[in-house]
Amino acid sequence: MRIKNILFDLGGVIYDIEMRRTQDAMERLLGKEMGLTLFSKTTQQEIISLYEMGKISTADFIEALRKQFGINGTDAQIAAAWNAILIGVIPERVARLEQLKAHFNLGLLSNTNDLHYEYIYAECVPVYAQMQQCFFSCKMGMRKPNADIFETTLAALGWEKEETIFVEDSPPNILGAKNIGLPVFSIEKEGDFERFVAEMLECI
Secondary structure, eight states: OOOOEEEEOOBTTTEEEOHHHHHHHHHHHHTSOOSSOSBOSSOBOHHHHHHHTTSSOHHHHHHHHHHHHOOOSOHHHHHHHHGGGEEEEOTTHHHHHHHHHTTSEEEEEEOOOHHHHHHHHHHHHHHHTTOSEEEEHHHHTOOTTSHHHHHHHHHHHTOOGGGEEEEEOOHHHHHHHHHTTOOEEEOOSTTHHHHHHHHHHHTO
């Protein structure tokens, strides 16, 4: 069946992130190495998952970072350290999305949290404008790689799995999509996004 719909992840696919920047910023506030990894492409601390699902408030998340990991600093300093991961929309991504939008339905599904959502919103308006609809874990009360968020998103869009491809860079989220029968294109290295666009346009 021909692909009609493309569902994109945001961070690491359209928006540039560097996870180590937040780890380093938190350790500067702590004054030493944490001795654990807050998050990576494959795993993260449970408090982060709860925050991504909107199960706790920003104030409670910041307080949890203080209590659980000994992070020192004001609320503003901790929030800034948390947002250090965020670099910016990857150059030319909006132009590539515009190319695809001329031939496919586009949607966005992102694991994110209130601090990150608010921090990047204005910059990402041109990205969001290319999408039929955008879905964010912190607004939905669920997160990737769980099946419910994929099923809820596809149902809201009215898209069939067989006609949809999911573009993602996180191995657990890729596996979660595959487990429900959703075709996936994996972003693993520089140039993969451009290759995906070229391959999709060749199929028109």
